[in-house]
Amino acid sequence: EIVMTQSPATLSVSPGERATLSCRASQSISSNLAWYQQKFGQAPRLLIYGASTRATGIPVRFSGSGSGTEFTLTISSLQSEDFAVYYCQQYSSWPPYTFGQGTKVEIK
């Protein structure tokens, strides 16, 4: 089973600032990585797939990069609605298609 490790666990950022979230895979997953956003009390929402492709309707301030074992989600200028928990998920090897443990982005 591929283990996904996200860092940091919590990221404190001021509105308008840049946020950089990391996700590491225990073995190479090529670009088979998705990012999801989960706001409190809501279902997750797909943000990024293929490591760097934004899903439909996702603002351009969200960007993804990386391949192999190291991946990054960047939010260029945090808006109030972006404070949430973010999860990465590998879909290179199954079952299962494992998730990371999440990074909480909170208001500084």
Place this chain on the structure above:
Amino acid sequence: DVQLVQSGTEVKKPGESLTISCKGSGYSFTNYWIGWVRQMPGKGLEWMGIIYPGDSDTRYSPSFQGQVTISADKSISTAYVQWSSLKASDTAMYYCARRAISTPYFEYWGQGTLVTVSS
């Protein structure tokens, strides 16, 4: 529009059985894998398993194999997760989600079903 509508909140006692459901609409239900994801209170997302309603091909995470049964009824565009004997540790929010057609990330999610198991 694609929609996944899940059944409502459940409160059960340990040892009881339970089936929760996820009804898909706005797309061809038989042509897309439907997965289930567990989220225990205050915790992260766990991939449980997935089913292809077209032929009922089902795959489980090793962590959930033998603990739950995933099924689907394509005649009513509904997927299910079933427990035969609930434990307190099954207390969680359960989400269904539809896979993209050619790649395995989850494009669409249900609203979640909260299951509470308590004596």
